Amino acid sequence: MxxxxxxxxxxxxxxxxxxxxxxxxxxxxxxxxxxxxxxxxxxxxxxxxxxxxxxxxxxxxxxxxxxxxxxxxxxxxxxxxxxxxxxxxxxxxxxxxxxxxxxxxxxxxxxxxxxxxxxxxxxxxxxxxxxxxxxxxxxxxxxxxxxxxxxxxxxxxxxxxxxxxxxxxxNPPPLSADDRPGVGMTMFGVTTACVTQLRDMLGDAYELFVFHATGVGGQSMEKLVDSGLLQAVIDVTTTEVPDLLVGGVFPATEDRFGAIIRTRIPYVGSVGAVDMVNFGAKETVPAAFRDRRLHVHNAQVTLMRTTPEENRRIGAFIVERLNRMEGPVRFLLPLQGISAIDAPGQPFHDPAADEALFSTIRAGWKAAPNRQLIELDAHINSPEFAAALAANFHAITA
Known part of the structure; x- marks a missing residue:
């Protein structure tokens, strides 16, 4: 007993x-x-x-x-x-x-x-x-x-x-009869289209757990990884990193990606929604940021567009941790935009800021047999990008 x-x-x-x-x-x-x-x-x-x-x-x-x-x-x-x-x-x-x-x-x-x-x-x-x-x-x-x-x-x-x-x-609960591999996925409103397509592509072969990337969402996913309850991760949405580095309300911790490093489970990731820092209602945005490019997502959430300099910091944070992963890794860059509002005609469309992010990850990437950096001339919410995520996931989990 x-x-x-x-x-x-x-x-x-x-x-x-x-x-x-x-x-x-x-x-x-x-x-x-x-x-x-x-x-x-x-x-x-x-x-x-x-x-x-x-x-x-x-x-x-x-x-x-x-x-x-x-x-x-x-x-x-x-x-x-x-x-x-x-x-x-x-x-x-x-x-x-x-x-x-x-x-x-x-x-x-x-x-x-x-x-x-x-x-x-x-x-x-x-x-x-x-x-x-x-x-x-x-x-x-x-x-x-x-x-x-x-x-x-x-x-x-x-x-x-x-x-x-x-x-x-x-009275411990009985073990689940569902023996499908557990897969964690990160999502935000502005990457929902990508994750929805991806879920349809993966079908019923996996037990999928979607985490809203609100700071504690990413932490919860990685806690389940550390607990041995997830066998792979498709980390589409890494938006908690900008909040950590710039000062938003949905921050990651310094240990973001740490569970993947420790456990070496298969990892497919991207830079979904790192074009933004999250704040509460517009009147709560810190004074230092009120002259920045802001977008009211809803009455309780205001988004701030990241600058090229901030994106370089974000890219450096991400790539440093990717380089420490010793399990199978595929990291995909969507060159035509990283969120629903980062596309031509949308309020956060800023190719120069995106390129600062991409070039920093390229420059910092350390090639290794277990890791691949993949660039696609597609938007993150496009069918092409979702298909590429699914294909790379299957490639490292087969």
């Missing part, structure tokens, strides 16, 4: 953690109490804080000898991440705590694969939880009262969380 790992700081929250352990066992699941306290040891834990801290790359002393609490929490988070990665009997992870322990435990949860149950009971779970959750399947449960002693409310909340974690550990 896989176990519920209950994680918290026993030096300050032992009574609450012990209550969660008892409730989990009463629900029929095995429970392991993991102490991540950095101030003093507690004999009641199943896994002592020093045992967790020993997983830090610099040893337990790097965690437990820290005088600064913030540094100690960060170091313990790194140690816990490694500790949980090496456990092969996790049925669920249940964390309890305030701001410090929430940051600590969710840091480790974020590195676990999608599908491993993760539940965090937290004093900050009713606010903005994006920094704690990211593109992961972490369930955040508001503690209502502070986790500072047991009372009628905290017993109810903690007990419910323990029963939920036990239920997830005891």
């Amino acid at each position: 896989k176990k519920v790992y209950i994680v918290g700081t026993c030096d300050t929250k032992f009574a609450e953690l012990d209550y969660a352990r008892s409730a989990t066992r009463q629900a029929g699941a095995e429970a392991v109490l993991v102490d991540v306290g950095t101030q003093s040891a507690h004999p009641g834990a199943d896994i002592a804080a020093r045992e967790v801290a020993a997983n830090h790359p610099s040893g337990a002393a790097a965690v437990l000898s820290q005088a600064d609490r913030g540094k100690a929490i960060s170091a313990m988070a790194e140690a816990l991440t490694i500790f949980l990665q090496e456990c092969n009997d996790i049925g669920a992870v249940l964390g309890l705590g305030g701001t410090g322990n929430t940051a600590l435990v969710t840091r480790a949860m974020r590195d676990l694969p999608v599908g491993v149950p993760k539940l965090m009971v937290s004093t900050v779970a009713s606010g903005n939880v994006a920094p704690y959750v990211g593109p992961n399947d972490i369930a955040m449960m508001y503690s209502v009262v502070d986790i500072a002693g047991l009372n009628a409310i905290s017993r109810k909340v903690i007990g419910n969380a323990a029963h939920a974690a036990a239920g997830m550990a005891l």
